[in-house]
Each structure stands twice: as structure tokens, then as C-alpha cells.
Amino acid sequence: MSLSRCFRSAQLAFGMTSVSANARRDRIALVCFIVTVFGIVFLFSQAKGTRFLMPGPLSSAHSALGDCKSCHANSGEGKLDWILGLARGSPLADSKACITCHKIPDPAFNPHGATQTTLQRSTERLKKVAARLPVTHAARAQEIAFPTSDIAARDLPCATCHQEHQNSGVKLSKVTNAQCNACHIAKFDSFDGGHPEFKNFPFKKRTPIVFDHAGHFRKHYPELAKKDPTKTFPATCATCHGSRDGKNAMGVVGFEKTCSQCHRDQIIGKARASGPKGIAFLALPGIDLETLRAKRIDVGEWPEASEASLTPFMKVMVSRTARGRQLIEHADRLTLQDLSAANGEDLSVVASLVWEIKELFYQLIEGRASEALGDLTIGNGAKPDVVLAADLTAGLPRDVIVGAQQEWLPNLATEIAHRRNPNLAEAGSRGPTAQEPGRPAAPPPDTVPTVAQSDGGGKTAGAEREVSDGAPEDSKEAAEQAGPSEGASDGTGEAPPVTEPKVDTVRTNPQDCVLSLFGACVITKSNGSASVENDAVRNPPAFNGRSNLMRLGAGESAQPVAPHGSTEKIGSASALPTKGSTRYAEARQVPAGTGRKSDDLLSPTAEELRAIKAHAEAAGTKSSFGNAAGPASSNNALPDAASGTAAVPPSATQTSAPTIKIESAVDAETWAEYGGWYRQDHAIYYRPTGHKDKFLYAWLFLTGPQAKQDHSSPLGAVFQSLTGKDAQGACTKCHSIDGLTSGGRVVNFSPVSAANERGSFTRFNHEPHFNIMGEQGCLSCHKLEGQSPYLKSYEQGDPLHAVSNFGAVKKELCQGCHTQSKARQDCMTCHKYHVNGVTAPTTSTRTPDQ
Amino acid sequence: MxxxxxxxxxxxxxxxxxxxxxxxxxxxxxxxxxxxxxxxxxxxxxxxxxxxxxxxxxxxxxxxxxxxxxxxxxxxxxxxxxxxxxxxxxxxxxxxxxxxxxxxxxxxxxxxxxxxxxxxKARMVLDEHPGYEHIARRRAELARDIHAVVAADNSDAAGSRLPQVPYDAWVRELYARQLDDFFSGPRNYASHLVGSPRPLKRLTDEIDTLSGYVDRPCQDKLQTVRELVVRKDREDFARVHLGLARAxxxxxxxxxxxxxxxxxxxxxxxxxxxxxxx
Structure with missing residues (x-):
């Protein structure tokens, strides 16, 4: 309408011209309409934003929200963009904005945030309840006129219950009984007005911690009381229980304050009457070597004395590859210690398994411990993170493995080198076959690889190094800088032609170790101590001692005595300097002129040696300082640091020096009485350190979800070994095991807490009820029922199949107070809508430098 | 009802x-x-x-x-x-x-x-009313009528030797003092808006009071005046209500x-x- 026409209308409307009253009224109405429209347009043009469109103030909790877009996903930025909201996208768009601040676990928009399974189960249960309840006319009318089933069947937007823009003081979380009744099949007005009877409340789900109250009250506490009659065990219920985490759960106080007095020894194994107190982690399983030999199957060296079994953990680690899995599956059907009935394929599998185990040991020394875990995955397919990987190996020291390898498989490096490079093996196996005892199987000296260990910083110097003329310059330099080395003992720096035969052999039985140094077998007794003598001949004592020092300086001493193929080889492989090797650096600085002298401080003098020998002879028993040629070898002759046996001084490695060994009456298992790693027989054990042992937790966490009931898989075997009745650590004596729908299982390590209460529709705040309890205290509501099959209910995996030590709470008990005239009785008093909780995450904060 | x-x-x-x-x-x-x-x-x-x-x-x-x-x-x-x-x-x-x-x-x-x-009340008053447009005319007619009534001399001066009581003067005084203004335009808007009869009653009471002190002819005159006042009051009421009904x-x-x-x-x-x- 043009301005002139508008003006004319105004004239007519206000009676400036002669028109009828009705017409004038209409025109005034039209003018008002136009003025209103223009007013709105003016308002839009002048307003800074769209807040003037708000139907009311936001609640105080949301009052800081600046613009509409914060909550209204489709409102856009511009003044008129909000109109796009008419073309509705997802009905949950705004609700998704809600859960950016209010975190709700999935499925967030399902009724109650519960899963479809839970809802269906609840519906089925409530249908039975509803069948016994009268239905009001209003409820029936509502169901006919405005059915809610279609609404509840789809996702519920937050605004269904939480309606904003009401006022700053409105309580958004308020839910009325009518709203509850809208969906619920069982409709009733109030708690005392039709609420169904409780069914086994509050024991819908068994407690994560298995604690037989009846048994403890009947048996264990009286026994404690006999020991100390002045005390009451427990003093009160609050000795073990306390309300915490939002006051809704009466959680247990904690192991250290409650159970440790009696149960700690069970965890660390002190209370075990028989069997190993530690968990066999790595072991060389006993194998029927005779049969293998008879069938001429080459497995290299292997301890004949071993009677250990293949540990479940090793099965897991061997199974890290597809081939390994096949081997384990096959080997599980065999009796490794009796292969007399095995066919060719079986024996081949056993041989392959032996080599896999050797490879595993090799890798554990060569690489990181966590690498042995290979492609292990958690139940959901994710790889273990750094923390889990660390816990799975529990800080397994390399020295423990190195020590074991030196004792059990001293020639492992050579064997692996041959296996990886058959040419080497061919060159070295022109002698007798490897299976026969004492038959040398080492490669020719000029091609024998050596294993150089990483330094303390974990730097790996390569497992196999063959240095030739074409070796890198730095290697040569290192050899030169090392001064007189094994191959250049004359100090000239040139490599004398070494023509000695192999010094490392592959034997069925490892040779006795004559001298150990920090857990490493430095000198072995072979063929009448020929090795020692050869070494002594080849290398002057002082040099030999220093070469050992050099190995120590490298931080590790996993390799056997290095072969002397060439100067370059020795210089570069054995004496290659490594980072952080202080001792090695010190050794390198020894002046050439003093190279043949022994270290006065480290090596016993001739007098001292004589005195030691005399002392030993006088004692007439096994000397702590054994003779180099003496029978100072046993499985425990090379104990590692964890086994409690001290290392001998380096100078004792000299040819004429006796083997120095500190005997101890304390066996390795006892030495590790407070937990940790130790080696015994042909296995490396882990002894739990106490409650919340990370190693046990990590392995149970890892293997549980993948451990099927039949324990057929390696992971299942580990889980079974850690959860069995006599399992070390006894975790599952108190921590219950739940079955998963996937077939796996999970150990409940957390006690009752607010987090455990997730998924529960009912809440109960204990604290307000404390003041109404009578003389009986907690027993006012929780009656102890000693005859219930409480412990038996934990023999199956369904946590919902719960039997309690206590009687169920009846509705009548609550009805004593929660009536129309006394305590409140609306639905939300005892029930919660968001069963999985709603949390507000910590706001993101920019650091000052951002 | x-x-x-x-x-x-x-x-x-x-x-x-x-x-x-x-x-x-x-x-x-x-x-x-x-x-x-x-x-x-x-x-x-x-x-x-x-x-x-x-x-x-x-x-x-x-x-x-x-x-x-x-x-x-x-x-x-x-x-x-x-x-x-x-x-x-x-x-x-x-x-x-x-x-x-x-x-x-x-x-x-x-x-x-x-x-x-x-x-x-409105129904009773307005049912026979010709309409808002006629109010002014009818009020003018009433004003003219009351003026004529008041101006009429009913005294019998020729037949009486004694000085007469000035009944007519009293009526005229009443008119001059109150009725003239009342009939000169719409009055008592607020009272009619709320339906209050008080202004009308005050006038009629005064007329009735005076009526007790005058002779028969003057009483008749005052009766006529009273009727005209009531009619004027209805016109005022009609004006208010019809005006509001239109407004x-x-x-x-x-x-x-x-x-x-x-x-x-x-x-x-x-x-x-x-x-x-x-």
C-alpha cells in the first residue's frame, strides 16, 4: 500500500471525511494492522539480536547463554535465520545441543536413557504389575486421546520434560507424577495409593564384591575376637560401610582399612600352603627330547631337566602371530613331555614351538617387553595403551630374562642367528648334528653373529651384526678407540688372524656356568672347562676381565662369549660403545700399558685368592667362591638380581680366579615374599605385590572379555589360571565375575559406588534415614539371613541373579513414613529418570600461552 | 433468566x-x-x-x-x-x-x-429509544418543554386581595438553580456509566420536597417538571450507553x-x- 493511500485510509478512519461508522471502524482496524506490521519490522530492524523473540527468561542455570543458537541448533546467526527453523531438520537437533554440556551416556534419548533391552524387560515386568492395578478413567482417556506409546517408541527430546523460558526460578528437573504416569503401564497416583509391592529390593543385582556377611559373622569374626577379646569385630557396620558418592550408595570403606588384616597374605601368597606362590609367566616347558633326538629333529639346545609346563601367558605371546596360534592349538593336544606316540607332524609342531619359544625369548631380550604382546587386543579390538602394556609386563626387568636365557639357553643368539640366516648354519654345521649332546653346531668363527644388547636407555644395538671390511667407519673407529680389545690384544689395533674353532656351540643341555656376572653367564664349563682354558689362552686375564667389564658397561650381558672371528667383528660387535655406558666409557679409557694388569680394586690379588681357596678347603663344604673348574653349576647357579644372589667381582673372571658365588638359604620365591619377579627352576614367576596388583588387574582386564567359558583360547587359559580356585593373588575370591553377552567375562574390581548404581531406576539416600533407626541400627531394615545361598549365586555369571545375605526390604517398612500426611511420596523421591546419570564436564580452559 | x-x-x-x-x-x-x-x-x-x-x-x-x-x-x-x-x-x-x-x-x-x-436497565431504557443520533434533538425538546412549563404563570393574582405566596417563583428558582443547567446538556456521565441513580434521585427529591410547600397548581407543575427531569435523565443514560455501544x-x-x-x-x-x- 502506498503512503498516500495509507494516509487516505487514516483520514477516513478517523472520521475526517464522511463515511459510515462501520466503514470507519474497519479502516481504523486496517490501519492498526498495518501499524503493527510496520512496528514488528521496525523492531526487527532496530533490535541487536533475536532475544526479543524469547518467550520468557531462561532459568538461572542457563541465564549466561548469550544467543539463541547455543540451544536452538537451527536458529542461525542472522536476524532472520531463525525462520529456517520452520523447515525442521532432526527433531533432536536442539537436544544434541543440550548434551554438549550435560553428558548423558548412550542411548541418551531413549526413555530413561536405558537400552531397548532394559526397556523391554521393564515393560514386560510392569505389564504384570499393571494387570493387578485399577486404571483410572483419566488414564484410559489419555491413552485413547493422546497415546504416548508412539512418542516413547522414538527418541525423546530433552524439551519433552525440561521446558525452558519459564522463568529464572523454575526448576527444570522437576518431573510430575502425571508425567511418569503418561508412559508407564502401571499407573497409580502415589506411593501409598497403588504403588506395587517391592520385589527383592534392593537386591536387583548382586554386589560386585563377594562378601559373605553371614559367614563372617558366624565364623571369622568370632575367631578374631578369640584372639583379641578386648575388641569387637567389626565395631559397627560403619567400620566397613560408609555413605559416599552422592550419599546414595553405602559403599565399602576400602581393602586396606577392612580386609587386609586377614586377606593380604592370601594375595601375596604367604598363606599358600602348597604350590608356587608366584604366577609362572615365562617358562621353558619340559619336552621329550629323547624322542626328538631319535627322530633326528633339530630343536637346538634345550634344558633336559625342565619339567615346567607351557604357561598360559606364553601361549598368549606365542599366539601373537597366526603361525604361533596354529602351533599352540596343535600343541595343546599333545603331551610335550611324552612324545613317544606323536606322529611326524606332531613332532614337527613341537620343534616349531620350541623355536617359537626361543624366538620369544630372543625378542624379549632384543626388543621391548611390550613387543612380545604382539597384536593383542582388548575386547573391543583396540590395542592396549601404554599403561596397560606396562601393567601387562609389570616392569619385567630385562635382566631377569637375560639371566634366564644365560642359564637355560646360553647359545640362543647363535641359534637364532643360524635360524635366521641358514647360510651361517650351513657353514657351521659341517660338524656333528645339533641334536646330539656335545655336538658343536656353531657357525664358522668368521661368520658367527653376536648379540649386542642395548644400553640402559633401551637402545638396541642389533641382534645380529657381522662386521666385515665394509663395515661402517664408526664401527671401526669404535674398535680402534677401544684400544686393545679381544681381537687386538697386543694393542696394535690390528686384528690378528684368529683361527680358533667355534667357541659357541649348540647343545642339547646348556653347559654349566662357571662364572656369572650380574646374572650373565660369562664363562661356561664346556668339555672339561676347555672354554675357560681357551679363553684364558686367547685372552690374557686382565684383558678378559676388561672385556667382561665392557659387556657390563653395555648394560647387558646377554650374549655368550663373543666369537673371535676377526678383529673387526670383535671390535665392532662386542665392544661397540653404547650410549650411557659409564663403565664401558671407563673401560675405554684404560691406558694401553695397563691393559694386561688386573684391577686391584675389583680383582682379588693372588694372596686373596689363596686365602679364599684355603678358607674353602678348610670349610670342606661348597665354597661360596667355587673353583673355576669346580662343579659350580646348577640351575640356580646364575641367579639374577631378583633371586637374591650377589654378583661376583669382575676380576674373578680371570682364568685362574675361582667362581665366586654367594650361597643363600633363602630361595628365590621367599626372597620375593613381598611380590615381584623371580626365577626358579625353568620358569620366571611373578608374585603379586598386594591388593590392586596391576599385573593381575591388567591381565584379567585384557583376557576377560575374550575368555569364553571353555577356556580354549590362550587368553581364556590365562583368565582361567588367574581366576581359578587356587589362583595366585586370589582376586576372584572377593571380586565377582560377570558374564558378558559376547560370551566373555569381566571381573568386578570396583565395589558398590555411585558409578555402579548406573542403570538403576531406584535411588535411596541412606543418610536421612539414619535418625529414625532404632536400637538395631542397620538391622532395622536389613535383616541378616544366614541360610541364603549367597555364595552359590556367584557361581554363575548373571549379576542380576542375585541372592543376598540380607532379607529384602518390604514396602510396608517405607510406608510407615511415606504417606499422604507425612513424608513426601512422589515418584521422584525414590526413582530417577536418567538412570545412567547426567554429568557436567569440566569446562575447557585455554592455557595462558594460547 | x-x-x-x-x-x-x-x-x-x-x-x-x-x-x-x-x-x-x-x-x-x-x-x-x-x-x-x-x-x-x-x-x-x-x-x-x-x-x-x-x-x-x-x-x-x-x-x-x-x-x-x-x-x-x-x-x-x-x-x-x-x-x-x-x-x-x-x-x-x-x-x-x-x-x-x-x-x-x-x-x-x-x-x-x-x-x-x-x-x-439498558434494555428497559433503550428498547424504545430511536437511536443515538436523536438524543441531542430530544434533549433540546425537553429543555424547551421545561422552560415553557416553568415560565407558565399559574398564580391567580386578580382573584386575590392578599399578597400571594410566590410558588411560581420558587419553582423558577429551582429551575434557575439546578434544572436549567441540567437540561442545557448531557450530564452525570460517570453516574450513568456505573448505572447510579443518585443524581436523578437528588433532583427528584428536591422537586418532591418543594412540592409539599406549594399549592395544587404548582404541584402539578412540579410533577410535569419531575417527569421532564426523568426523561432527560434517560436521554443522558441513553447517550452514555449508546455512545459506549458505538465506541x-x-x-x-x-x-x-x-x-x-x-x-x-x-x-x-x-x-x-x-x-x-x-
Whole structure:
């Protein structure tokens, strides 16, 4: 309408011209309409934003929200963009904005945030309840006129219950009984007005911690009381229980304050009457070597004395590859210690398994411990993170493995080198076959690889190094800088032609170790101590001692005595300097002129040696300082640091020096009485350190979800070994095991807490009820029922199949107070809508430098 | 009277039904403001149709009466719906205030118009009144008539030797003092607006009091004067009521149009910002 026409209308409307009253009224109405429209347009043009469109103030909790877009996903930025909201996208768009601040676990928009399974189960249960309840006319009318089933069947937007823009003081979380009744099949007005009877409340789900109250009250506490009659065990219920985490759960106080007095020894194994107190982690399983030999199957060296079994953990680690899995599956059907009935394929599998185990040991020394875990995955397919990987190996020291390898498989490096490079093996196996005892199987000296260990910083110097003329310059330099080395003992720096035969052999039985140094077998007794003598001949004592020092300086001493193929080889492989090797650096600085002298401080003098020998002879028993040629070898002759046996001084490695060994009456298992790693027989054990042992937790966490009931898989075997009745650590004596729908299982390590209460529709705040309890205290509501099959209910995996030590709470008990005239009785008093909780995450904060 | 009671009963019943319906709608996981809002919007549209029908269609008098009755009844129900929609609360924001004020003005003006028409006294007074346009003329006629009555001399001076009591003078004095002004224009607007008879009673009481002190002819004169005063008072009443009856639609209609514009904006905003609850 043009301005002139508008003006004319105004004239007519206000009676400036002669028109009828009705017409004038209409025109005034039209003018008002136009003025209103223009007013709105003016308002839009002048307003800074769209807040003037708000139907009311936001609640105080949301009052800081600046613009509409914060909550209204489709409102856009511009003044008129909000109109796009008419073309509705997802009905949950705004609700998704809600859960950016209010975190709700999935499925967030399902009724109650519960899963479809839970809802269906609840519906089925409530249908039975509803069948016994009268239905009001209003409820029936509502169901006919405005059915809610279609609404509840789809996702519920937050605004269904939480309606904003009401006022700053409105309580958004308020839910009325009518709203509850809208969906619920069982409709009733109030708690005392039709609420169904409780069914086994509050024991819908068994407690994560298995604690037989009846048994403890009947048996264990009286026994404690006999020991100390002045005390009451427990003093009160609050000795073990306390309300915490939002006051809704009466959680247990904690192991250290409650159970440790009696149960700690069970965890660390002190209370075990028989069997190993530690968990066999790595072991060389006993194998029927005779049969293998008879069938001429080459497995290299292997301890004949071993009677250990293949540990479940090793099965897991061997199974890290597809081939390994096949081997384990096959080997599980065999009796490794009796292969007399095995066919060719079986024996081949056993041989392959032996080599896999050797490879595993090799890798554990060569690489990181966590690498042995290979492609292990958690139940959901994710790889273990750094923390889990660390816990799975529990800080397994390399020295423990190195020590074991030196004792059990001293020639492992050579064997692996041959296996990886058959040419080497061919060159070295022109002698007798490897299976026969004492038959040398080492490669020719000029091609024998050596294993150089990483330094303390974990730097790996390569497992196999063959240095030739074409070796890198730095290697040569290192050899030169090392001064007189094994191959250049004359100090000239040139490599004398070494023509000695192999010094490392592959034997069925490892040779006795004559001298150990920090857990490493430095000198072995072979063929009448020929090795020692050869070494002594080849290398002057002082040099030999220093070469050992050099190995120590490298931080590790996993390799056997290095072969002397060439100067370059020795210089570069054995004496290659490594980072952080202080001792090695010190050794390198020894002046050439003093190279043949022994270290006065480290090596016993001739007098001292004589005195030691005399002392030993006088004692007439096994000397702590054994003779180099003496029978100072046993499985425990090379104990590692964890086994409690001290290392001998380096100078004792000299040819004429006796083997120095500190005997101890304390066996390795006892030495590790407070937990940790130790080696015994042909296995490396882990002894739990106490409650919340990370190693046990990590392995149970890892293997549980993948451990099927039949324990057929390696992971299942580990889980079974850690959860069995006599399992070390006894975790599952108190921590219950739940079955998963996937077939796996999970150990409940957390006690009752607010987090455990997730998924529960009912809440109960204990604290307000404390003041109404009578003389009986907690027993006012929780009656102890000693005859219930409480412990038996934990023999199956369904946590919902719960039997309690206590009687169920009846509705009548609550009805004593929660009536129309006394305590409140609306639905939300005892029930919660968001069963999985709603949390507000910590706001993101920019650091000052951002 | 019975019909009126029946109408009130029906209104209360329908309103209660509306409250109950919205109540169960709200309890069925729905936002009740959508239901009562749409009831309100559709009702307002139907009310607007009444206006259009009145203007555009040539309704028979009987149809017009039925339309009017429906319009009034629906109006009452819309007030109930409006109360439901606002949830018995006052608005918080400018736009809401505009909507609320618009509806309240329309509702009050409508109710006022209905009450005006429903007034028993008004019916009695105005049923035979020729119309607002004739009031001025009729008032002028009354003024002329009373002047003539008062000016007429009823004294019998020739037949009496003694000096006469000045009854006529008393009447004239009364006229000059009070009646002249009363008849010279519309008076007692506020009293007529609230239906108060007090100003009329004060005048008639004075006339009646005087009537007790005058002779028979003057009493007749005062009786005539009294009748003219009552007629003048009715004219004043008619002027107020007919004037208001003509005036309230000037408020009712334009504000309705403004509210229509605001309502359209309101509906668009509500649906544009809807967060999923219906």
C-alpha cells in the first residue's frame, strides 16, 4: 500500500471525511494492522539480536547463554535465520545441543536413557504389575486421546520434560507424577495409593564384591575376637560401610582399612600352603627330547631337566602371530613331555614351538617387553595403551630374562642367528648334528653373529651384526678407540688372524656356568672347562676381565662369549660403545700399558685368592667362591638380581680366579615374599605385590572379555589360571565375575559406588534415614539371613541373579513414613529418570600461552 | 433468566472440559501450550470470520443474532483457553506483553459490549429509544418543554386581595438553580456509566420536597417538571450507553487486527524455535 493511500485510509478512519461508522471502524482496524506490521519490522530492524523473540527468561542455570543458537541448533546467526527453523531438520537437533554440556551416556534419548533391552524387560515386568492395578478413567482417556506409546517408541527430546523460558526460578528437573504416569503401564497416583509391592529390593543385582556377611559373622569374626577379646569385630557396620558418592550408595570403606588384616597374605601368597606362590609367566616347558633326538629333529639346545609346563601367558605371546596360534592349538593336544606316540607332524609342531619359544625369548631380550604382546587386543579390538602394556609386563626387568636365557639357553643368539640366516648354519654345521649332546653346531668363527644388547636407555644395538671390511667407519673407529680389545690384544689395533674353532656351540643341555656376572653367564664349563682354558689362552686375564667389564658397561650381558672371528667383528660387535655406558666409557679409557694388569680394586690379588681357596678347603663344604673348574653349576647357579644372589667381582673372571658365588638359604620365591619377579627352576614367576596388583588387574582386564567359558583360547587359559580356585593373588575370591553377552567375562574390581548404581531406576539416600533407626541400627531394615545361598549365586555369571545375605526390604517398612500426611511420596523421591546419570564436564580452559 | 443460567452452566462445563483436555494432553509427554495455543488461534480465526460475515454477507436478522450469540459464547471459551495458554501467569517479555495486552483488551472490550447489551436497565431504557443520533434533538425538546412549563404563570393574582405566596417563583428558582443547567446538556456521565441513580434521585427529591410547600397548581407543575427531569435523565443514560455501544467496537476491532499480526509472528516464532516437544 502506498503512503498516500495509507494516509487516505487514516483520514477516513478517523472520521475526517464522511463515511459510515462501520466503514470507519474497519479502516481504523486496517490501519492498526498495518501499524503493527510496520512496528514488528521496525523492531526487527532496530533490535541487536533475536532475544526479543524469547518467550520468557531462561532459568538461572542457563541465564549466561548469550544467543539463541547455543540451544536452538537451527536458529542461525542472522536476524532472520531463525525462520529456517520452520523447515525442521532432526527433531533432536536442539537436544544434541543440550548434551554438549550435560553428558548423558548412550542411548541418551531413549526413555530413561536405558537400552531397548532394559526397556523391554521393564515393560514386560510392569505389564504384570499393571494387570493387578485399577486404571483410572483419566488414564484410559489419555491413552485413547493422546497415546504416548508412539512418542516413547522414538527418541525423546530433552524439551519433552525440561521446558525452558519459564522463568529464572523454575526448576527444570522437576518431573510430575502425571508425567511418569503418561508412559508407564502401571499407573497409580502415589506411593501409598497403588504403588506395587517391592520385589527383592534392593537386591536387583548382586554386589560386585563377594562378601559373605553371614559367614563372617558366624565364623571369622568370632575367631578374631578369640584372639583379641578386648575388641569387637567389626565395631559397627560403619567400620566397613560408609555413605559416599552422592550419599546414595553405602559403599565399602576400602581393602586396606577392612580386609587386609586377614586377606593380604592370601594375595601375596604367604598363606599358600602348597604350590608356587608366584604366577609362572615365562617358562621353558619340559619336552621329550629323547624322542626328538631319535627322530633326528633339530630343536637346538634345550634344558633336559625342565619339567615346567607351557604357561598360559606364553601361549598368549606365542599366539601373537597366526603361525604361533596354529602351533599352540596343535600343541595343546599333545603331551610335550611324552612324545613317544606323536606322529611326524606332531613332532614337527613341537620343534616349531620350541623355536617359537626361543624366538620369544630372543625378542624379549632384543626388543621391548611390550613387543612380545604382539597384536593383542582388548575386547573391543583396540590395542592396549601404554599403561596397560606396562601393567601387562609389570616392569619385567630385562635382566631377569637375560639371566634366564644365560642359564637355560646360553647359545640362543647363535641359534637364532643360524635360524635366521641358514647360510651361517650351513657353514657351521659341517660338524656333528645339533641334536646330539656335545655336538658343536656353531657357525664358522668368521661368520658367527653376536648379540649386542642395548644400553640402559633401551637402545638396541642389533641382534645380529657381522662386521666385515665394509663395515661402517664408526664401527671401526669404535674398535680402534677401544684400544686393545679381544681381537687386538697386543694393542696394535690390528686384528690378528684368529683361527680358533667355534667357541659357541649348540647343545642339547646348556653347559654349566662357571662364572656369572650380574646374572650373565660369562664363562661356561664346556668339555672339561676347555672354554675357560681357551679363553684364558686367547685372552690374557686382565684383558678378559676388561672385556667382561665392557659387556657390563653395555648394560647387558646377554650374549655368550663373543666369537673371535676377526678383529673387526670383535671390535665392532662386542665392544661397540653404547650410549650411557659409564663403565664401558671407563673401560675405554684404560691406558694401553695397563691393559694386561688386573684391577686391584675389583680383582682379588693372588694372596686373596689363596686365602679364599684355603678358607674353602678348610670349610670342606661348597665354597661360596667355587673353583673355576669346580662343579659350580646348577640351575640356580646364575641367579639374577631378583633371586637374591650377589654378583661376583669382575676380576674373578680371570682364568685362574675361582667362581665366586654367594650361597643363600633363602630361595628365590621367599626372597620375593613381598611380590615381584623371580626365577626358579625353568620358569620366571611373578608374585603379586598386594591388593590392586596391576599385573593381575591388567591381565584379567585384557583376557576377560575374550575368555569364553571353555577356556580354549590362550587368553581364556590365562583368565582361567588367574581366576581359578587356587589362583595366585586370589582376586576372584572377593571380586565377582560377570558374564558378558559376547560370551566373555569381566571381573568386578570396583565395589558398590555411585558409578555402579548406573542403570538403576531406584535411588535411596541412606543418610536421612539414619535418625529414625532404632536400637538395631542397620538391622532395622536389613535383616541378616544366614541360610541364603549367597555364595552359590556367584557361581554363575548373571549379576542380576542375585541372592543376598540380607532379607529384602518390604514396602510396608517405607510406608510407615511415606504417606499422604507425612513424608513426601512422589515418584521422584525414590526413582530417577536418567538412570545412567547426567554429568557436567569440566569446562575447557585455554592455557595462558594460547 | 433460565436461559442465562443454562448458558453459564454450558460455558463452565465446556471450559472445564477444555482444562481437563489440556491437562491430560500435558501429561501425555506433550507440551500443553501447543494444544491450547492452537485452540486459541483457531478460535480467534473463527471470531474474525464473524466480523467478515457481518461485513460481507447480508445476514438475515435471525442469522445475525445467532452469529452474535456464537461469537459471544466462543469468546468466553477463548478467554478460558487464553488463561490456560498463559498458565495463569503474567508475561515476561515485550512480545508476550503485546500479545497478552492485545488479547486482554479485545476480551475486556467484548465482555464490556456484551454486558452493555445485556444490562437489564439498558434494555428497559433503550428498547424504545430511536437511536443515538436523536438524543441531542430530544434533549433540546425537553429543555424547551421545561422552560415553557416553568415560565407558565399559574398564580391567580386578580382573584386575590392578599399578597400571594410566590410558588411560581420558587419553582423558577429551582429551575434557575439546578434544572436549567441540567437540561442545557448531557450530564452525570460517570453516574450513568456505573448505572447510579443518585443524581436523578437528588433532583427528584428536591422537586418532591418543594412540592409539599406549594399549592395544587404548582404541584402539578412540579410533577410535569419531575417527569421532564426523568426523561432527560434517560436521554443522558441513553447517550452514555449508546455512545459506549458505538465506541467499544472501535477498540475491539482494531486491536483484533493488530493481535492477528502479532499472533502470526508468535506462531512462526514458536515453531521456528521449537525444541522437539509438541
Amino acid at each position: 433460565l436461559a442465562a443460567i443454562l448458558q453459564v452452566a454450558i460455558f463452565i462445563a465446556i471450559s472445564s472440559m477444555l482444562f481437563w483436555l489440556v491437562g491430560i494432553y500435558g501429561s501425555a509427554l506433550r507440551d500443553p501450550r501447543y494444544l491450547d495455543g492452537w485452540i486459541l488461534a483457531v478460535g480467534m480465526l473463527v471470531q474474525l470470520m464473524f466480523h467478515v460475515a457481518n461485513r460481507r454477507a447480508r445476514l438475515k436478522p435471525s442469522s445475525a443474532v445467532r452469529w452474535r450469540r456464537f461469537h459471544v459464547s466462543l469468546g468466553y471459551l477463548l478467554i478460558a483457553a487464553f488463561i490456560l495458554h498463559t498458565d495463569f501467569t503474567l508475561p515476561d517479555t515485550g512480545l508476550e506483553w503485546a500479545l497478552w495486552s492485545g488479547f486482554v483488551v479485545i476480551a475486556l472490550s467484548g465482555v464490556f459490549g456484551v454486558l452493555l447489551a445485556w444490562s437489564l 467499544w467496537p472501535y477498540l475491539h476491532m482494531p486491536v483484533t487486527y493488530s493481535l492477528l499480526a502479532l499472533t502470526v509472528l508468535h506462531v512462526v516464532v514458536v515453531y521456528a524455535f521449537s525444541s522437539g516437544a509438541w
